[in-house]
Amino acid sequence: MQAEIISIGTELLLGKTVNTNTVYLSRILVSLGIDLFYHTTVGDNRTRLFTVLKRAMRRSDIVIATGGLGPTVDDITLEIIAQATQKKLNLNPVVLREIKKHFQDRQIPMPKANIRQALIPEGTRVLKNEVGTAPGLIIPCNEKKVLIALPGVPAEMEPMVQRDLSPYLAKNFSGNWVIVSRIIRITGLAESQVNQKVKDLLKSKPPLTVGIYAHTDNIELNITAKAESKSKAEKLIASLERKIHKRLKKYIYGTNQQTLEQIIAAVFSKKKMSLAVAESCTGGLISQRLTNISGSSKYFTLGIVAYSNQTKQSLLGIPAQTLTQYGAVSKEVAVLLAKNVRQLAKTDLGLGVTGIAGPTGTTKDKPVGLAHIALAAPRKILYQEFHFHGARAAVRQRASQAALDMLRRYFAKQI
Amino acid sequence: MQAEIISIGTELLLGKTVNTNTVYLSRILVSLGIDLFYHTTVGDNRTRLFTVLKRAMRRSDIVIATGGLGPTVDDITLEIIAQATQKKLNLNPVVLREIKKHFQDRQIPMPKANIRQALIPEGTRVLKNEVGTAPGLIIPCNEKKVLIALPGVPAEMEPMVQRDLSPYLAKNFSGNWVIVSRIIRITGLAESQVNQKVKDLLKSKPPLTVGIYAHTDNIELNITAKAESKSKAEKLIASLERKIHKRLKKYIYGTNQQTLEQIIAAVFSKKKMSLAVAESCTGGLISQRLTNISGSSKYFTLGIVAYSNQTKQSLLGIPAQTLTQYGAVSKEVAVLLAKNVRQLAKTDLGLGVTGIAGPTGTTKDKPVGLAHIALAAPRKILYQEFHFHGARAAVRQRASQAALDMLRRYFAKQI
Numbered sequence: 045m046q047a048e049i050i051s052i053g054t055e056l057l058l059g060k061t062v063n064t065n066t067v068y069l070s071r072i073l074v075s076l077g078i079d080l081f082y083h084t085t086v087g088d089n090r091t092r093l094f095t096v097l098k099r100a101m102r103r104s105d106i107v108i109a110t111g112g113l114g115p116t117v118d119d120i121t122l123e124i125i126a127q128a129t130q131k132k133l134n135l136n137p138v139v140l141r142e143i144k145k146h147f148q149d150r151q152i153p154m155p156k157a158n159i160r161q162a163l164i165p166e167g168t169r170v171l172k173n174e175v176g177t178a179p180g181l182i183i184p185c186n187e188k189k190v191l192i193a194l195p196g197v198p199a200e201m202e203p204m205v206q207r208d209l210s211p212y213l214a215k216n217f218s219g220n221w222v223i224v225s226r227i228i229r230i231t232g233l234a235e236s237q238v239n240q241k242v243k244d245l246l247k248s249k250p251p252l253t254v255g256i257y258a259h260t261d262n263i264e265l266n267i268t269a270k271a272e273s274k275s276k277a278e279k280l281i282a283s284l285e286r287k288i289h290k291r292l293k294k295y296i297y298g299t300n301q302q303t304l305e306q307i308i309a310a311v312f313s314k315k316k317m318s319l320a321v322a323e324s325c326t327g328g329l330i331s332q333r334l335t336n337i338s339g340s341s342k343y344f345t346l347g348i349v350a351y352s353n354q355t356k357q358s359l360l361g362i363p364a365q366t367l368t369q370y371g372a373v374s375k376e377v378a379v380l381l382a383k384n385v386r387q388l389a390k391t392d393l394g395l396g397v398t399g400i401a402g403p404t405g406t407t408k409d410k411p412v413g414l415a416h417i418a419l420a421a422p423r424k425i426l427y428q429e430f431h432f433h434g435a436r437a438a439v440r441q442r443a444s445q446a447a448l449d450m451l452r453r454y455f456a457k458q459i
Numbered sequence: 460m461q462a463e464i465i466s467i468g469t470e471l472l473l474g475k476t477v478n479t480n481t482v483y484l485s486r487i488l489v490s491l492g493i494d495l496f497y498h499t500t501v502g503d504n505r506t507r508l509f510t511v512l513k514r515a516m517r518r519s520d521i522v523i524a525t526g527g528l529g530p531t532v533d534d535i536t537l538e539i540i541a542q543a544t545q546k547k548l549n550l551n552p553v554v555l556r557e558i559k560k561h562f563q564d565r566q567i568p569m570p571k572a573n574i575r576q577a578l579i580p581e582g583t584r585v586l587k588n589e590v591g592t593a594p595g596l597i598i599p600c601n602e603k604k605v606l607i608a609l610p611g612v613p614a615e616m617e618p619m620v621q622r623d624l625s626p627y628l629a630k631n632f633s634g635n636w637v638i639v640s641r642i643i644r645i646t647g648l649a650e651s652q653v654n655q656k657v658k659d660l661l662k663s664k665p666p667l668t669v670g671i672y673a674h675t676d677n678i679e680l681n682i683t684a685k686a687e688s689k690s691k692a693e694k695l696i697a698s699l700e701r702k703i704h705k706r707l708k709k710y711i712y713g714t715n716q717q718t719l720e721q722i723i724a725a726v727f728s729k730k731k732m733s734l735a736v737a738e739s740c741t742g743g744l745i746s747q748r749l750t751n752i753s754g755s756s757k758y759f760t761l762g763i764v765a766y767s768n769q770t771k772q773s774l775l776g777i778p779a780q781t782l783t784q785y786g787a788v789s790k791e792v793a794v795l796l797a798k799n800v801r802q803l804a805k806t807d808l809g810l811g812v813t814g815i816a817g818p819t820g821t822t823k824d825k826p827v828g829l830a831h832i833a834l835a836a837p838r839k840i841l842y843q844e845f846h847f848h849g850a851r852a853a854v855r856q857r858a859s860q861a862a863l864d865m866l867r868r869y870f871a872k873q874i
Contacts, residue, residue, distance in 0.1 A: 063477075082499065338816070
């Protein structure tokens with residue numbers, strides 16, 4: 045089964061709205077094992093919408109159109125669908141009653157324009173809109189093809205997809221197979237390095253495929269399996285996952301949507317240890333990420349953003365001489381930040397980060413992206429030097445990721 | 460002039476990534492007065508990408524393709540563009556040198572795979588990628604048409620659009636009229652409150668329109684004007700802007716893409732004052748936002764994330780009795796955080812924030828979203844209580860915005 049999505053609305057082409065509907069619908073289709081080959085966005089223009097609809101109906105089994113179902117003259121979806129499918133528009137009494145009720149409930153008289161929304165192509169199955177006035181439509185085009193129209197407002201569209209459309213597609217189009225996905229998250233390697241290690245796996249063909257995607261602070265390997273049952277698909281995934289783990293080992297920190305701060309939160313709550321952070325170039329980002337997690341106050345007691353040398357001296361006891369001799373961005377300062385914040389907060393662990401986020405503050409020996417990260421633990425000090433690339437925000441994000449990853453690896457004894 | 464955008468990448472069809480590139484590019488095209496008629500998203504599939512590219516080149520004058528320029532085997536854009544335009548791929552020595560330099564700068568050996576990124580269709584004008592390895596391409600197809608390929612990573616794509624592509628399009632393709640947009644940013648009011656105050660303006664018709672968009676921590680009013688010249692469009696905008704300023708006054712903090720931290724940075728560099736922050740519920744977010752700005756070390760000297768009562772006592776001198784009597788989330792503690800962090804860092808200003816970000820940590824009197832914010836200044840203390848709605852991340856974002864806004868208003872004497 046092949047599907048495609050058509051988003052209708054000039055506001056999308058003007059860049060006024062981010063198209064989140066396609067993301068939502070794509071995920072629904074993936075979960076049903078329906079292949080999605082195209083997204084097309086087209087404005088509120090009769091000729092172009094007609095052409096796009098006709099092409100979609102030729103090449104796809106399921107065409108989902110969103111938007112353009114409102115009451116204004118700009119909203120032409122119903123009219124063009126009727127033309128493209130050669131179906132008559134009839135006033136649907138059930139839909140009209142629902143629209144009238146919508147306004148009665150709000151004690152507003154129904155504007156005349158809204159009557160248009162009840163003009164529905166013949167043979168349509170109507171999906172109730174519990175939030176607004178535009179109904180959803182399932183329009184069978186022949187024994188095998190279907191055209192679906194949904195309102196463009198996510199709060200109106202999503203409930204009817206969940207309640208009606210998704211079960212309808214599962215029953216009629218989902219086929220006998222299931223798609224399962226699993227993301228492996230990797231940090232500490234560049235995309236090209238990961239690519240090098242799993243090059244052969246990236247060439248895998250369906251039913252088992254792997255894709256590689258680079259984010260600012262992590263690389264994802266996305267495994268997708270297609271099988272007759274969920275358990276078979278999961279077995280396929282597990283086999284590939286084992287291979288990936290063997291090759292990337294300690295660089296793997298999580299799966300699916302897991303973040304490093306979540307992983308760390310889980311470890312801390314098991315180990316009953318505590319943490320303090322002294323950060324410079326990351327400017328509070330590490331503290332902010334740690335405290336993204338509700339309940340982090342149980343292990344994270346203190347974060348210090350030591351942005352000036354004076355603070356580094358007075359509050360964190362970095363000797364003036366160390367700052368002069370090695371500079372604020374140095375191994376020596378990172379180690380002292382970690383040791384001293386640990387002492388100051390009386391925690392089990394102390395994390396110290398100093399670096400150059402750029403674009404200002406560089407020197408000849410100390411380019412943008414240089415970072416020194418240290419972790420002071422009860423009986424040892426871990427330390428590493430990094431060179432991150434990218435603009436200020438990327439350097440800060442990558443440095444915070446490396447610092448949290450040092451913490452994760454300390455617990456996993458993988459340093 | 461007609462343009463269209465093609466987004467390339469299976470991850471987009473799988474709903475893994477929200478397509479923000481099209482929004483960015485659409486806005487650029489709008490600002491240049493170039494009509495955009497289609498967005499198409501297609502996966503990493505040779506046949507489908509070829510067909511989509513060919514169709515786009517037939518019907519549009521400007522085709523912008525994003526994505527698929529990476530070094531992996533999935534990345535097929537260069538190859539298919541060469542086929543569709545019937546141009547040879549040549550190893551471009553300038554591009555290859557840039558890619559090699561990228562890896563040298565990071566002290567990583569260049570993986571062999573990256574050589575592919577230097578295979579460029581003949582006759583191409585190359586756009587330098589200052590962040591990553593994939594260059595942008597401007598490929599003239601005949602005297603009137605052009606095919607443009609850009610990397611899919613926004614941080615790589617946006618700088619080259621700003622620096623090179625936008626001026627190129629303006630020079631070669633911009634029509635006879637100009638569209639100018641201006642965003643007015645508002646904080647401290649709900650969307651419905653802003654709506655109430657500018658209801659009549661929201662009904663304005665072209666050539667001068669206003670849209671309202673709500674973000675987590677600010678409301679934007681987006682004014683768009685269309686005219687024969689930039690100066691005429693700007694005059695139209697200025698007239699409407701004056702009306703909006705009269706109605707929303709102190710709630711307006713900036714224009715276009717300005718952030719509160721940028722506004723504050725500008726004031727601090729004028730006033731030569733300094734700032735320290737003690738934050739609890741925002742967990743480092745305020746420090747992180749302040750230090751988003753390069754050069755913020757000149758005024759921001761210390762941030763303390765006091766996540767435990769013990770730290771509040773030992774480091775920030777909040778008496779145990781105050782914590783017991785009023786609780787950590789109280790006016791009294793917010794004021795002491797502000798006063799004491801100011802003293803500790805010897806700065807001109809001290810900001811103190813305490814609150815409940817949720818979902819845990821609430822009590823009967825202290826619901827999720829409660830926040831106390833105080834600003835200690837040389838001769839006075841400002842204080843306000845807030846009730847934010849939303850989940851943890853939204854509450855934290857809104858609290859950080861309110862704290863920074865208190866700072867802005869202090870300088871503008873608008874409290």
